[in-house]
Amino acid sequence: MNELVAAVPWLGKRNPTAARWLIILIAIAAPFIAWQFGRSWVRILDFALLYMMLALGLNLVVGFAGLLDLGYIAFYAVGAYTFALLASPHFGIHLPFWLILPLGAAFAALAGIMLGFPVLRLRGDYLAIVTLGFGEIVRIFMLNLNYPVNITNGPQGINMIDPINLFGWDLSRNIRISEDFTINSLFLYYYFFLIAVAGSILFIQRLQISRIGRAWAAMRDDELAAKAIGINTRNMKLLAFALGATFGGVAGALFGAFQGFVSPESFSLMESIAVLTMVVFGGMGNIAGAVVGAFVLALLPEILRDVAVPLQQTLFGHVLLDPEVLRMLLLSLAMILMMLLRPSGMIPARARYCHDKHLSQHLNNTLKQEGAK
Amino acid sequence: MITLLEARNIGKRFGGLQALSDVSLTIRKGEVYGLIGPNGAGKTTFFNVLTGAYTPDGGEFVFNGSLLPTGKPHKVVGRGIARTFQNIRLFRDLTALENVMAGHHIRTKAGVWGVLTQNRFTREEERLTTERAFELLRYVGIQRFADVVSKNLSYGDQRRLEIARALATEPQLLALDEPAAGMNATETGQLKQLIQQIRHDGITVMLIEHDVKLVMGLCDRVAVLDFGKKIAEDVPAVVQKDDAVIAAYLGGGKHAH
Numbered sequence: 001m002n003e004l005v006a007a008v009p010w011l012g013k014r015n016p017t018a019a020r021w022l023i024i025l026i027a028i029a030a031p032f033i034a035w036q037f038g039r040s041w042v043r044i045l046d047f048a049l050l051y052m053m054l055a056l057g058l059n060l061v062v063g064f065a066g067l068l069d070l071g072y073i074a075f076y077a078v079g080a081y082t083f084a085l086l087a088s089p090h091f092g093i094h095l096p097f098w099l100i101l102p103l104g105a106a107f108a109a110l111a112g113i114m115l116g117f118p119v120l121r122l123r124g125d126y127l128a129i130v131t132l133g134f135g136e137i138v139r140i141f142m143l144n145l146n147y148p149v150n151i152t153n154g155p156q157g158i159n160m161i162d163p164i165n166l167f168g169w170d171l172s173r174n175i176r177i178s179e180d181f182t183i184n185s186l187f188l189y190y191y192f193f194l195i196a197v198a199g200s201i202l203f204i205q206r207l208q209i210s211r212i213g214r215a216w217a218a219m220r221d222d223e224l225a226a227k228a229i230g231i232n233t234r235n236m237k238l239l240a241f242a243l244g245a246t247f248g249g250v251a252g253a254l255f256g257a258f259q260g261f262v263s264p265e266s267f268s269l270m271e272s273i274a275v276l277t278m279v280v281f282g283g284m285g286n287i288a289g290a291v292v293g294a295f296v297l298a299l300l301p302e303i304l305r306d307v308a309v310p311l312q313q314t315l316f317g318h319v320l321l322d323p324e325v326l327r328m329l330l331l332s333l334a335m336i337l338m339m340l341l342r343p344s345g346m347i348p349a350r351a352r353y354c355h356d357k358h359l360s361q362h363l364n365n366t367l368k369q370e371g372a373k
Numbered sequence: 374m375i376t377l378l379e380a381r382n383i384g385k386r387f388g389g390l391q392a393l394s395d396v397s398l399t400i401r402k403g404e405v406y407g408l409i410g411p412n413g414a415g416k417t418t419f420f421n422v423l424t425g426a427y428t429p430d431g432g433e434f435v436f437n438g439s440l441l442p443t444g445k446p447h448k449v450v451g452r453g454i455a456r457t458f459q460n461i462r463l464f465r466d467l468t469a470l471e472n473v474m475a476g477h478h479i480r481t482k483a484g485v486w487g488v489l490t491q492n493r494f495t496r497e498e499e500r501l502t503t504e505r506a507f508e509l510l511r512y513v514g515i516q517r518f519a520d521v522v523s524k525n526l527s528y529g530d531q532r533r534l535e536i537a538r539a540l541a542t543e544p545q546l547l548a549l550d551e552p553a554a555g556m557n558a559t560e561t562g563q564l565k566q567l568i569q570q571i572r573h574d575g576i577t578v579m580l581i582e583h584d585v586k587l588v589m590g591l592c593d594r595v596a597v598l599d600f601g602k603k604i605a606e607d608v609p610a611v612v613q614k615d616d617a618v619i620a621a622y623l624g625g626g627k628h629a630h
Contacts, residue, residue, distance in 0.1 A: 206489055209499075210495070211474075211475075211478050211488075211498075212485065214467070214474055215475065217464060217466065217471070217475070218467070220466075222462050222463070222464055225458065225464065226475075227425075227426070228426070228446055228456055228458070229478065229479070229538060230451055230479030231447060232447045239485070243485070285466075350466065350522065353467060353468075353471045355499065358499075358500060358503040358504075359503070362504070362507045362519065
C-alpha cells in the first residue's frame, strides 16, 4: 500500500495521507463510474481485479525471487478447475465456497511445488522454457482428461458452476432495494474481489519485508552469495513457487465461480504471457507495479476495442482491422514504447525490504551521534 | 591452544587439473590464519570446498570437534563459518542495511505463518534483526550509508559491507578471500584494523591475501599453497625464509634446488 501511495503522481510524495484516501476512493467509486458506460465495463473491472491478483502472485515469483515463470496461468487453471469440479453438477458435488477456496489454494500450491522440484537448478531462459512447458501440460491435461474417465469434460469445459456464496449470501443475485434501485451482482463481485486483492497486497507486503522476502531478493541478486550466507535456496525457491501459485489458485477459484464456466481455452500460453506482461509493464519487483500494470493492461484493450470500431468507421467508412487483431498490435506497441521510454516499468520503484519505521529511527540515532562528536 | 578447524587430506580435481591434493591444515581458535600462494595455487578452491560451494573428492573437515557437512553451504554457515568473495558479491539491489539483514537469515526463525500474521515473535525478531544489522554497519564504519543501495557504494565500502554481511551470520570462523584486493594504502590500513578488531572480539579469521605486508603484519600463522599442495605452514617470519616458498614465488620450481 505504501508503494502504491508513493506511486500516485504529484500527490504521493507531498501528502501521502491524501494520496492514500484518493486510492481508496477511486477503488470504491470505480464500478459506479464504469456503470455509466454500461454494465459490461463493471464486468471488465471485475476481471481487472482478478488479473491484479494474478499479477501480484506472479510478481512474487518473478519480481521478488527472480524465477522467470512462463506457465503461471497453470495455477489459475488448477484453482478454477478445483472450484469447477467441487461445485457444479458435473460430479454433482456442491461443497461450500469457504471449503473450496482453501482447497483450490492448496492444490495450486502443490502444483507449484511439483513444478518447483524439477526446476530447482535451472535459471533464466532454461527455467522459462520448462515452466512454459508445464503451463501447456496442465492445459492439455484439462483438454484431454475426459476419456476414459470423464474428469474435466475436455474441450467443452465445465458449465453451471455454483456462484460465490458467502454464508448463505449469493453474490450472483442482484439485491433489490426498491422498485427502481437494485445493486447489481457485478458490484457485489467487484467489492468482494477488491477485498481479496487488498488482502493479497497486505500478505505480499508482509512477506516482502521479512526474512523470507530478503532471502528471495538475495537469491535473485546473487544465488551463490545467498547460499554463502546460509540461505537454503532450495526451500526458498519452493516456497516462492508454492506461495506464488497459491495466489494464482485463489484467483482461479474466484474466476471459476464468477464466470460460472471454465474451459481449457481460458488458460492458454497467451494468458501466461499477458500476466507476465502486466508485471513487466508495471515494474517488476514492486507491488504497486503489479497492481497498476494489471489495471492498465486489463482495461486498455477493452477501451481500444470500444474506440477502434467507431473510429475506423468514421475515418474509412468501414472496419479495416478487426479489434482483436488491433488489440495484439497495440499491446505490442505499448510494450515497445515501454522498453524505449521506461525500461524498468511504469513504476520503477525499488522495493523495500525493511521497515521504514525501524530504518528512520536508527538513521536518526546515527545522525545524532555524529552530531554529538 | 584449542583447534577450531582441522582439514584432513582435502583433495579436489577439475577434469585434468588437480586443484587441491592432500591439503591438511589446522586453525586454532582465536588466531588469524593466512593462506597464501601464487595465482592458481588452489586457495580459493580451498575456500569453496570448505564452505560447501564444492564437494571435495577426498578428505574431510572437522570443525569444533565434529565433521562438517560437504556440499551444503547453508549447513556450513549454520555451523559457524562465514565467507566473503574475491570479487565482491553483494545483493546489488538491496541497501547496505538490507544486505546485512539478509545475512542474519540463518539465525532467525520466522516462518510464513508468523510473517503473514505478524505475531509478536516475528515483530520482535524483525526489530532485533534491524538493530543488529545497524550495529554491524557501525562496527565496520559504514552506518551512514545504511539506506544506500549497495551497488552505489564505493569499492572500499562494498568490501566492508561484505564483511558486515558475513559477520551477521554470527560465525566463529570468518574466511576472507583477498579482502584488500584493489584497495589503496589507507583503505588497507583501515582493513587491517578492522580484522584485528574482529579477532579481538573472539572470531577466528582465515585470510587469503596477496598483499605480503598485510599478511606478515596480521597473521599469526601462514600456510603456503603451490599447485594445490601445501608446501609450508608456520609463523610468518619462518615461512618468509622457507626455500620452497621462495622458489614457488620466484618461479624456480622444484628443479631450482
